[in-house]
Amino acid sequence: MNIAVRDTDTVAPPAGLRFEGAPFFLPEAKSAPLPAPAAREAAAPSGAAFTFKGVRKAFGPKTVLHGLDLHVPAGQFVAVIGKSGCGKSTLLRLLTGLDAPTAGTLEIASTERRADITRVMFQEPRLLPWARVAANVAVGLSHMRDRREKHAAALSLLAQVGLSDRAGEWPAVLSGGQRQRVALARALASRPRILALDEPLGALDALTRIEMQMLLERIWLKQGFTAVLVTHDVAEAVALADRVVLIEDGAIALDVEVPLPRPRRRGSPELARLEGIILEQLLGAPA
Amino acid sequence: MSAPLRRTVEGGAGWVLPVLLLVGWEAAARLGEIPPTILPAPSDVAAALWKLTVSGDIFKHIGVSAWRALVGFAIGGAIGFALGLANGISGISRAASDTTLQMVRNIPHLALIPLVILWFGIDEEAKLFLVALGVFFPIYINTLHGIRTVDPQLIEMGRIYGMSRLELFARVILPGALPSIFVGLRYALGIMWLTLIVAETISASSGLGYMAMQAREFLLIDVVVLSILIYALLGKLADSAARLLERAFLTWHPAFQPQ
Ligand SMILES: Nc1ncnc2c1ncn2[C@@H]1O[C@H](COP(=O)(O)OP(=O)(O)O)[C@@H](O)[C@H]1O
Ligand SMILES: [Mg+2]
Numbered sequence: 179m180n181i182a183v184r185d186t187d188t189v190a191p192p193a194g195l196r197f198e199g200a201p202f203f204l205p206e207a208k209s210a211p212l213p214a215p216a217a218r219e220a221a222a223p224s225g226a227a228f229t230f231k232g233v234r235k236a237f238g239p240k241t242v243l244h245g246l247d248l249h250v251p252a253g254q255f256v257a258v259i260g261k262s263g264c265g266k267s268t269l270l271r272l273l274t275g276l277d278a279p280t281a282g283t284l285e286i287a288s289t290e291r292r293a294d295i296t297r298v299m300f301q302e303p304r305l306l307p308w309a310r311v312a313a314n315v316a317v318g319l320s321h322m323r324d325r326r327e328k329h330a331a332a333l334s335l336l337a338q339v340g341l342s343d344r345a346g347e348w349p350a351v352l353s354g355g356q357r358q359r360v361a362l363a364r365a366l367a368s369r370p371r372i373l374a375l376d377e378p379l380g381a382l383d384a385l386t387r388i389e390m391q392m393l394l395e396r397i398w399l400k401q402g403f404t405a406v407l408v409t410h411d412v413a414e415a416v417a418l419a420d421r422v423v424l425i426e427d428g429a430i431a432l433d434v435e436v437p438l439p440r441p442r443r444r445g446s447p448e449l450a451r452l453e454g455i456i457l458e459q460l461l462g463a464p465a
Numbered sequence: 466m467s468a469p470l471r472r473t474v475e476g477g478a479g480w481v482l483p484v485l486l487l488v489g490w491e492a493a494a495r496l497g498e499i500p501p502t503i504l505p506a507p508s509d510v511a512a513a514l515w516k517l518t519v520s521g522d523i524f525k526h527i528g529v530s531a532w533r534a535l536v537g538f539a540i541g542g543a544i545g546f547a548l549g550l551a552n553g554i555s556g557i558s559r560a561a562s563d564t565t566l567q568m569v570r571n572i573p574h575l576a577l578i579p580l581v582i583l584w585f586g587i588d589e590e591a592k593l594f595l596v597a598l599g600v601f602f603p604i605y606i607n608t609l610h611g612i613r614t615v616d617p618q619l620i621e622m623g624r625i626y627g628m629s630r631l632e633l634f635a636r637v638i639l640p641g642a643l644p645s646i647f648v649g650l651r652y653a654l655g656i657m658w659l660t661l662i663v664a665e666t667i668s669a670s671s672g673l674g675y676m677a678m679q680a681r682e683f684l685l686i687d688v689v690v691l692s693i694l695i696y697a698l699l700g701k702l703a704d705s706a707a708r709l710l711e712r713a714f715l716t717w718h719p720a721f722q723p724q
Contacts, residue, residue, distance in 0.1 A: 276625070293627060304622040308640040308717040317636075320627050350719045364626075 225253035225404035226288040226295055226371035228273065233282035235268050242268050244428035245282060250421075252287065252371075255398055255405040257415035259460070260425035266408040269425065270374040273406065274298045288371060297370035299378045303357035305349040311360055312336065312345040318367030335363040339393060355386035359393070366397065373398075375407040379414065388444065391418055395440070412460070416452045417442055424460060432459050505687040510694070513687040522676070527695065530661060530672040533589065534699075537596025538657050545601040545653075546646075549608025553642070554634070559609075566605065574598045575663055587668035592661065599660040600653040607649025611642030644718060647711045654703040662696055 228250055235243040242265040250256050258266050271277040272284060274296045288295055297318070305314045315332040322328045336342050339359040349357055358378055365373060375394075379387045395418055398405050409415050415422045416436050424432035434456065438448055487507055493499050494506030501509070517523035548566070552559040574595060585591035615638050623637045665674020673692045680688035715721055 274625070276621070293625075298625060300618070302618060304618050306619065306637065306640070307719075308643075308715075309636075317623075317626050317628075348717045348722070350717065350722055 224371070224402045226286055227252040227404065228284065228286045228372065230269075230272075231283045231285070233272065233279045233284060235265070235272060235277070236280045241280075242428060243272075243279075246425075246429050248423065248430060250404060250406065253402050253404055255395075255418060255420045256407070257419035257422045258406060258408045258425060259410065259412060259415050259422060259456070261460075262410070264425045265428060266425060267376055270298060270376050270406065270408060273372065274374050286372070290371075294368065295371040296374060297365040297368065297372075298374040298376060299358075299361055299365045301377045301380045303349070303354075303361040305357055305360055305364075307349055309349075310345070311341065311347050311349060311352070314349060314360055315363045315367060318364040321368060331367070332363075335367055336360070338366070338397065339363045353386075355382050355390060358382065358390060362394070362397075366401070369401070370403055372404045372406070375405065377408050377410065380410065387414070392441075394418065399440070412453050412456050413444075413449070416449050416456065417444055422456060424456070432456070502684070502686065505690060509687045510690050513685070513691050517688070517691070523695075526671060526673050526676045526692075527699075530665065530674070531699070533592050533665075533672065534596060534657050534661050534703075537593045537661070538600050538653065540593065541597030541600035542604045542650075542653060544597070545604030545649075546608050549605045549646075550612065553609045553612025554638070563609075566602075570602050570606075574602075575660065578664070578667060582668060587670070591668065592664045595664045596657055596660045599656040603649045603652040603656060604646075605649075607645045607652070608642065611645025611649075612638055614645070615641035643714060647707065647715065650710075651704060651707045654707055655700065658696060658700045658703070 230246050230248040232245045232247060233243055234241065234245055246269070258269060260266050268277065272279055275292045276298075286292055286295070305311075306317065309317070312329060312332040315335050316328045318335075319328050319331055322331060333342060333345055336345055339362055341356060341359055341363070344352065344356065344360075349360065352360065361378070379390050382390060391414060394405075394407075407415070407418060412422075416438075419436055422432075422434050422436060423430055426432075434452075436452060438452075442449060490499075490504075491507050494501070494504065494509075499506075505513075514523070548562065552563050577598070578595070581591045581594055585594060619637050619641065620633065623633045628636065661672075662674055665672045666678055667674075669675040669678075673695055677689050677692040680686070680692070712721060
């Protein structure tokens, strides 16, 4: 797969777009022929599309999101960036149903219950310290009844994230990166169609971060879920995402495609150029 | 020095001083430095232990005291635990009872002894009531605190992953509160013996405290010292049992991880 994945069945381009001059913005990309999600992995349920329409979210007198519009097609990898406190986590909490919008609608293109098809990963791994690693992964397997079946499934999920040999350990003895991988395995356990990631790599050291980014990309390519990654690291956003969205003043201030082929080479001039453009917009934007 | 050897030596070092003290005590008593009316020699205490063991009296008294301790603990601990759980989980229950309980907590339970004697006489109920009351508060407070301080992020995680309320309680809330509950348990065990000693000393017709008071009347100081030592031993035993339980239940806790 050489191009950024976008589904053909999508509706209008994202509203609030104001980045006409960007060299990487390709409005025509939407009509490009695409691999069907099925090409990624036969049995996998594909990602689900979702749309925020005029979503407002206020906490008491404080409005965090002012009528936010965002459409994300099935299977897309979106990165959400923005200054601290701008409402990125709020966006994910609305998406995963942890909070309800004050006004506006949020549609998810699926008939299944939202709680069953969305999963979220936080900056903290949120593992149960009193459960072994495999049992922590099994928390995500609530749809399975049989204990042995559950354990076997947990082991295979751990293998996916490269931790099969740590199944019997307590979370306390793992490193930060390993704990996040366990959390990822748990989040993937129920085969979510939308995976929300709230700065999951924010607390990791640089090398572990890059390792985790590659793992994440590999699993996303294989499973085809829709990924929404909140990050404060623009380099991470352009390295992983099909599309980078900047939230500012409670709305989308910038929406840019990243049409670079995968696997992307970290430190390549194209990535650096795109990163520079986004950073310029981010820092130069009027406060 | 190899690690196991060093550990043995270090462990042994802790015993040097008590042994020296004991030997010094025995010597001083034998040489008449300590009058026997003040403190008997350790060997006399051992002899008293032997005599009471042969007559079987000591087992009777220890049995009675242990029974009071355990029953009182079970009653007070169970009520404290149940109320701690209820008030930790339910805001309504907390609003209804916590303020009252916190107010009652300010009354030292031993200050109730005259009242308790008026209510129950010197029967078993009096001692059970005092022990139960003394044990209740540490268990209640620490269970409540443990539940209230479970990481809310973990609770949210449990909800996200579709845990039912019962599952959430059994898999997240209770295990999260357990370290604090154990703190309460160990504290309560200390209070349990303390309360019993006081209650038995003031009013009883059996038990270790009674044995000590009887011995005092007949100036059997060796038996008095013996009963004090037995109290200490029972207290230590209860604490060790609690530690053992703690180790078994909190193996996951970083404090119990092998380094
Ligand atoms: N439950 C809440 N109650 C009140 N204010 C909140 C709540 N959650 C978030 N906020 C506020 O909303 C704003 C956006 O928060 P958040 O979405 O967490 O920002 P970030 O972009 O850093 O993830 C912040 O100013 C925060 O204080
Ligand atoms: Mg945040």
